[in-house]
Amino acid sequence: MVKWLKDAVFYEIYPQSFQDSNGDGIGDIDGITSHLDYIKDLGFNALWINPCFDSPFKDAGYDVRNYKKVAARYGSNEDLYRLFGEAHKRGIHVLLDLVPGHTSEEHPWFQESGRQERNAYSDRYVWADYAWAMKDRPYVAGECERDGIYMLNFFKSQPALNYGFGKQEEDWQMAPDSPAAIETREAMKDVMRFWMDRGCDGFRVDMADSLVKNDTEEKNFTQKIWQNVREMFDRDYPNCVLISEWDHPSRSISGGFHCDFTLDNPGSGYRTLFRDYRDDPANKGSNPAILSKDHSFFRKDAGGDITRFLDKYLPQYEAVKGKGYISLISGNHDTPRLRRTLSPKELKVAYGFLFTMPGVPFMYYGDEIGMRYIDNLPTKEGGYSRTGTRTPMQWNHEKNMGFSTAFPEDLYLPLDSSEDAPCVADQIGSDDSLLETVRSLLRLRHSQEDLQADGDFAVAFAKPDCPLFLYQRGNLLCGVNPSSSAVTVQAEDITGEAKAQVLFLIGEADADSDKLTVGPQSFVVLK
Numbered sequence: 001m002v003k004w005l006k007d008a009v010f011y012e013i014y015p016q017s018f019q020d021s022n023g024d025g026i027g028d029i030d031g032i033t034s035h036l037d038y039i040k041d042l043g044f045n046a047l048w049i050n051p052c053f054d055s056p057f058k059d060a061g062y063d064v065r066n067y068k069k070v071a072a073r074y075g076s077n078e079d080l081y082r083l084f085g086e087a088h089k090r091g092i093h094v095l096l097d098l099v100p101g102h103t104s105e106e107h108p109w110f111q112e113s114g115r116q117e118r119n120a121y122s123d124r125y126v127w128a129d130y131a132w133a134m135k136d137r138p139y140v141a142g143e144c145e146r147d148g149i150y151m152l153n154f155f156k157s158q159p160a161l162n163y164g165f166g167k168q169e170e171d172w173q174m175a176p177d178s179p180a181a182i183e184t185r186e187a188m189k190d191v192m193r194f195w196m197d198r199g200c201d202g203f204r205v206d207m208a209d210s211l212v213k214n215d216t217e218e219k220n221f222t223q224k225i226w227q228n229v230r231e232m233f234d235r236d237y238p239n240c241v242l243i244s245e246w247d248h249p250s251r252s253i254s255g256g257f258h259c260d261f262t263l264d265n266p267g268s269g270y271r272t273l274f275r276d277y278r279d280d281p282a283n284k285g286s287n288p289a290i291l292s293k294d295h296s297f298f299r300k301d302a303g304g305d306i307t308r309f310l311d312k313y314l315p316q317y318e319a320v321k322g323k324g325y326i327s328l329i330s331g332n333h334d335t336p337r338l339r340r341t342l343s344p345k346e347l348k349v350a351y352g353f354l355f356t357m358p359g360v361p362f363m364y365y366g367d368e369i370g371m372r373y374i375d376n377l378p379t380k381e382g383g384y385s386r387t388g389t390r391t392p393m394q395w396n397h398e399k400n401m402g403f404s405t406a407f408p409e410d411l412y413l414p415l416d417s418s419e420d421a422p423c424v425a426d427q428i429g430s431d432d433s434l435l436e437t438v439r440s441l442l443r444l445r446h447s448q449e450d451l452q453a454d455g456d457f458a459v460a461f462a463k464p465d466c467p468l469f470l471y472q473r474g475n476l477l478c479g480v481n482p483s484s485s486a487v488t489v490q491a492e493d494i495t496g497e498a499k500a501q502v503l504f505l506i507g508e509a510d511a512d513s514d515k516l517t518v519g520p521q522s523f524v525v526l527k
Helices: 003-007 029-033 036-042 077-089 108-113 179-196 220-236 249-254 306-320 344-354 384-389 434-447
Strands: 010-013 046-049 066-070 093-098 139-141 149-151 202-205 241-244 259-261 325-327 362-364 457-462 469-473 476-481 487-490 502-506 509-511 515-518 522-526
Touching (some): 036 434, 066 077, 066 179, 179 220, 220 249, 344 434, 344 476, 502 509
Antiparallel strands (some): 469 476, 509 515
């Protein structure tokens, strides 16, 4: 296991929305570099930067046109190399976002693949040679000179790269060990080597489980691809990491990834913590004030149940313990911001949990100040309902809240127009602020080895009908109570060794040898 992951805490940056350094209304690489001290001072020591490669931006950069070139709107390759260097000077590792399952339809590989005459790229994508061959799969016909149709991996603009089919049911379906599928894998490894040779510390991999079609239920053929990639990492780049967007740690870690995201997917345990309203179709896109069916655990008095999370989390945790890490996230560019339904006070308790659980945590830019999800924004670059969580970072009370000197109408997305829109300037140095709470929690995590990625974890107290959740991290006992009432539990009802000395506290708590009381909307660490 890569050593630096043990104490890593990631900060995710959506580059077009973080900081505009040249006044064109769009964030850029130099804007990120200018705020590295802010990131480090908060306690984050790793970055995940969403796609910054050349793209027509029909899916906000997840439609790559050139894997080895920084998009002009973000700057140049040299700007990104400088970011790597400046981050490393500050002890910050940098991951880029890799999109291996598809490219843009404007990628030169696809332009060549779509030609009628055979060439080196004819089999780089998934093609069938007659019009209705993909009747059960998304496909496009009639847009290339080639006599055939091609498969999509997501949007219409994203043709699927060919990694083969686990089960071949048609003549046009190639095996995962076919020369063409292997060439695709090797081409993607070449992309990874290009950036790691220039200072990148690894990749967060988009849709990591989507490579081989007709795969087994366990995704065995896709796992083999990533195992091959991991061999390259271990041999040639032993300090670089792979983190998957998979949401199935036992499969992804077995496949060679160092970490796997627990995602906001329907029916997931993670969703029950923060966004339980999203499984109610009637509430999709509704105003937070009327999300009456929200039973998220961290929403005060919402009737949440921590065991719904644990029932999903614990089997996966046990399956990968000692082999890799699960990454819990505050959110990302695909999820509604937590502030949509949680108050700053609720967020403090939620962040206490997030930064003291095992694995490698991630925080989305702006979540440290409680930036809001902006409802009903017109879709931008394929964002759809996700657009409201991708708005510009709010730094101060200067023009455009410090994000850009451009005219407001030229901004990538509009800012939060609320009079009380949170910003860094209002919270930095204020002990009771959400930002300073995040700083304190990260200082705690870095100072206590038991709270880091590989520290022991065990449930100490969790019941469906009780809002209190207690968990052991090595020799420490952590407790969260998101409800509006204090909860007392007797020492004999707590699994493991009782603790009485308060090491860290948000809210109120009282402990002795006989019982523990955790106050309303409180988080505590005892030793």
